[in-house]
Every structure is written in structure tokens, then in C-alpha cells.
Amino acid sequence: MRLIMAADITEAVSDLFKQANCELGEDVLAALDKARREEESPLGRAAIDTILENARIAATEKIPLCQDCGAAVVFLEIGQDVLVVKGGLYAAVNEGVRRAYNEGYLRRSMVYHPFSHRTNTGDNTPAVIHTDIVPGNKLKISVLPKGGGAENMAKLAMLLPASGRKGVADFVVKAVAEAWSNPCPPVIVGVGIGGTAEKAMTMAKHALLRKVGEPSPDAENADLEQEILDKVNNLGIGPMGYGGRITALAVHVESFPAHITALPVAVNLQCHSARHRETVI
Amino acid sequence: MEHNKESMVKKVNLPLTEKTEQNLKAGDNLLLSGVLYVARDAAHKRMVEALDRGEPLPFDIEGQTLYYMGPSPSPPGRVIGSAGPTTSARLDGYTPRLLAAGLKAMIGKGVRSLEVREAMKKHKAVYLAAVGGAGALISQTIIKSEVVAYPELGPEAVLKLEVKDFPATVINDIHGGDLYVEGKAKYRK
Numbered sequence: 001m002r003l004i005m006a007a008d009i010t011e012a013v014s015d016l017f018k019q020a021n022c023e024l025g026e027d028v029l030a031a032l033d034k035a036r037r038e039e040e041s042p043l044g045r046a047a048i049d050t051i052l053e054n055a056r057i058a059a060t061e062k063i064p065l066c067q068d069c070g071a072a073v074v075f076l077e078i079g080q081d082v083l084v085v086k087g088g089l090y091a092a093v094n095e096g097v098r099r100a101y102n103e104g105y106l107r108r109s110m111v112y113h114p115f116s117h118r119t120n121t122g123d124n125t126p127a128v129i130h131t132d133i134v135p136g137n138k139l140k141i142s143v144l145p146k147g148g149g150a151e152n153m154a155k156l157a158m159l160l161p162a163s164g165r166k167g168v169a170d171f172v173v174k175a176v177a178e179a180w181s182n183p184c185p186p187v188i189v190g191v192g193i194g195g196t197a198e199k200a201m202t203m204a205k206h207a208l209l210r211k212v213g214e215p216s217p218d219a220e221n222a223d224l225e226q227e228i229l230d231k232v233n234n235l236g237i238g239p240m241g242y243g244g245r246i247t248a249l250a251v252h253v254e255s256f257p258a259h260i261t262a263l264p265v266a267v268n269l270q271c272h273s274a275r276h277r278e279t280v281i
Numbered sequence: 282m283e284h285n286k287e288s289m290v291k292k293v294n295l296p297l298t299e300k301t302e303q304n305l306k307a308g309d310n311l312l313l314s315g316v317l318y319v320a321r322d323a324a325h326k327r328m329v330e331a332l333d334r335g336e337p338l339p340f341d342i343e344g345q346t347l348y349y350m351g352p353s354p355s356p357p358g359r360v361i362g363s364a365g366p367t368t369s370a371r372l373d374g375y376t377p378r379l380l381a382a383g384l385k386a387m388i389g390k391g392v393r394s395l396e397v398r399e400a401m402k403k404h405k406a407v408y409l410a411a412v413g414g415a416g417a418l419i420s421q422t423i424i425k426s427e428v429v430a431y432p433e434l435g436p437e438a439v440l441k442l443e444v445k446d447f448p449a450t451v452i453n454d455i456h457g458g459d460l461y462v463e464g465k466a467k468y469r470k
Binding site for chain 2: 040041043046047050051053054055057058061062063064065066067068069105106107120147148149152180181182184234235236237238240241242243244245271272273
């Protein structure tokens with residue numbers, strides 16, 4: 001049994017959200033650099049130049065990359081031998097979010113009730129927390145401040161099993177085509193296939209935590225990622241929808257066994273400001 | 282309007298004059314200087330309600346430019362926090378009323394509804410996009426910010442901004458050009 005202080009979790013979560021909101025990861029910057037080299041459209045290249053220059057300014061001036069500092073999505077992998085002491089786990093995570101958004105001059109964007117009481121909670125809590133129990137005595141915390149423009153373009157389909165791989169690819173490409181200029185392309189396309197409805201969407205979101213462009217460890221999924229990426233980049237939408245070759249930086253697929261009657265597919269889009277950070281306590 | 286030939290960027294003063302507006306083409310990269318007003322969902326709702334009651338708007342919208350934006354809090358010593366565009370589609374339902382009231386230009390991101398595009402044609406208005414997610418860069422072009430209406434809305438109050446070389450791209454011009462449609466068609470395979 002290993003004891004982890006709730007206060008240490010709060011501090012880690014706070015640091016991760018502050019950093020994620022002001023500094024793009026190396027993987028994202030590298031993917032944008034590559035996109036800049038490959039983009040054929042002059043307006044598309046100019047948009048990527050602006051995005052890269054924005055990243056430089058945000059990191060140096062310590063101001064948020066985007067005014068939409070997101071809903072605070074947190075993935076926790078908790079070793080089963082961990083005991084959190086001196087405070088509740090979720091309370092500690094929420095306190096970290098509160099601290100980051102207040103101290104870091106990050107925009108608070110959460111409202112109390114989705115349709116009846118749209119008043120700001122004032123501190124960007126509650127976080128959306130996903131928890132996995134895993135072997136070991138460590139706690140892995142991944143944070144993903146998720147902006148509204150891209151999240152609002154999420155799609156779920158319960159396909160017929162007979163639709164097969166083609167049905168999956170077609171649905172994902174259509175979701176990106178319909179999102180068009182709205183999710184701030186070039187996007188990262190998170191795809192969850194299989195499980196149940198909620199499992200598929202959680203996988204689609206979790207896939208966004210992967211280093212941008214790193215292929216799935218599963219060969220079949222990796223192959224599907226490439227096929228969808230090629231098709232998406234033939235849509236012509238381009239950076240910010242101004243027309244161009246690079247509509248997506250990457251496609252990340254996760255899959256899970258499915259019920260005999262079902263082929264769920266979920267799409268969760270990530271804007272080019274792909275802010276995510278992780279740490280292990 | 283000055284043309285900076287090297288970078289193919291047009292320098293444009295706000296509010297737009299009729300002559301400047303005539304020369305804007307879908308796909309032009311602009312650097313805007315002058316005054317623009319910031320309003321998003323809650324302020325739009327209030328403005329349209331005021332029009333419904335036959336009341337004047339809290340600022341003279343004739344010929345003006347609206348920027349769809351909700352900034353992050355201003356750190357000490359700064360005019361404004363991160364200040365990039367939000368998704369324009371959320372304002373589509375309110376926009377035709379404001380165009381009829383004299384609004385000439387809008388800055389946001391993402392495609393507008395068919396209704397808004399038709400209303401823009403009718404009232405000779407333009408739609409510009411700023412690069413979404415470039416809030417840090419855009420904040421450096423904002424030299425003054427003040428609340429001019431609905432202070433009770435907090436971060437959704439109407440702001441009047443003074444900007445210098447604010448980067449934007451023409452999406453819908455007054456000649457029927459539409460960069461989102463044309464750009465996609467050009468690069469589609």
C-alpha cells in the first residue's frame with residue numbers, strides 16, 4: 001500500500017492545467033511544422049504560421065493559447081495499491097482545477113445546469129473525471145482542457161455490424177466533413193470503435209491523449225487510421241477551413257470488443273490547439 | 282486601404298467605408314485597425330430583444346463591426362487576456378436582425394447559415410474570420426478595451442475594442458464570394 005496525499009494531487013492537477021493552457025506539447029508543434037511543409041494552399045500555410053506564432057507568444061508571455069480554456073477533462077489511472085489520504089480524490093482534482101483557472105487567468109467556462117441554470121460556476125469546476133483502476137502503486141494524471149468548438153462536433157453512430165470497416169471509415173469521414181470549418185482544423189480525429197455507446201465515446205476522447213501522429217499499437221487500427229487520414233485530407237477543408245490539403249494532423253483509433261448485434265463508432269474532434277499534459281505520482 | 286504587396290496583406294481601417302468594402306474579396310488577408318464591438322450569445326439576445334421592443338441598441342450599430350469573442354481574464358498590466366474568435370454559428374439566429382439594423386461586418390470563425398449568408402447579400406455586409414485558437418497573438422493587437430453595454434453580463438458584456446493590425450481573412454464578400462465553399466472545392470480530391 002502506498003499513501004498519496006490529496007494535496008499533492010491538487011498541486012499536480014493545477015500545474016498540468018496551467019501548463020497545458022499556455023504551452024503546446026512538442027508532439028503538436030512537430031505535427032504543425034510538418035503540416036506547414038506539406039500544405040499546398042497559401043491561405044492554409046498562412047493560418048498555420050499564425051497558429052505557430054500564437055504558440056510562441058503564449059509560451060513566452062504566459063497567456064492562454066486560446067481564450068476557450070476548455071472544460072477540464074481529467075483521466076486518472078490509479079494503481080490498486082494506492083490509498084489517497086487527507087482528502088477525497090475527486091475533491092483534490094477539482095481543487096486543482098479551481099486553483100489553475102483562478103491563479104492562471106484561465107477562462108472559466110462551466111455553467112451550473114445545461115439548460116435551466118446557465119450561470120457560470122466561477123472556477124471551471126466540476127472537472128469531467130474518468131477513472132481507471134490499474135495494477136501497481138502509482139497514480140497517472142492526464143489533463144485535457146477541451147474547447148467547445150471542437151467538442152460540439154462530436155458524433156456517435158450505432159452501425160449495423162454488416163457495415164464493417166467501410167461503414168466505420170465512411171461515418172468518421174462524414175463527421176469531419178460536416179464539422180467543416182467549425183472545429184478549428186487542422187484537427188486530430190479521435191475515434192472509438194466497439195464496446196457500448198458510452199465506451200465508444202470515452203475511447204474516442206481517450207485517443208486524443210496519444211502523442212499526435214503516433215500510430216495505434218494495433219496493426220489493423222493503425223491501418224484504418226491511415227486510410228481515414230488520407231480520406232479526410234482529401235476533403236479540401238484545410239487549415240481553419242480556408243481550403244487546403246491538411247484538414248487533420250492525425251487520426252487516433254481505439255477499439256474494444258462489441259456485442260453480437262452492435263458496431264458502435266464515436267468521433268471526438270480535437271482542435272489544432274491540442275492541449276494535453278500528463279504526470280505520474 | 283493600403284496594399285502591402287510583399288505579404289499580400291491589405292491594411293483596412295474600421296469601421297469599413299463603402300469603398301473599402303467594395304474592394305474586399307473572399308480569401309483576402311487583412312490587417313484591421315480601428316474600432317470594433319465585441320458581443321456573444323447573451324449580448325446578442327439582449328440586443329434583439331431591445332429591437333423587438335422598438336428600443337434603440339446600446340450603441341450605434343450602423344456601419345459597425347461585431348467580433349464574436351469571450352476573452353480570458355486580463356492578467357495584471359494587460360489590456361485583455363487571450364482573445365480569439367468563437368464559433369459564429371451560435372449567433373446565426375440573431376444576425377439577420379442586426380444586419381437589418383445596419384451591422385456591416387462580422388468577425389468570427391466557422392461557416393454561417395444560409396439565412397445569414399442571404400441576409401449579408403441583402404444588406405451588403407461582409408463576414409471575416411480570425412484564426413481560431415490564436416487568442417494570444419490576437420490579444421497583442423488589441424490596444425484598448427472598455428465595457429459599453431450590459432455590464433451585468435460580466436464576461437459576456439458588450440466591449441468596444443480599439444485594434445491595430447488585427448489579422449483577419451475575408452470569408453464572405455459582398456460580391457457573392459465564399460472562401461469556405463471555394464477553398465474546399467479547390468483542394469478537394
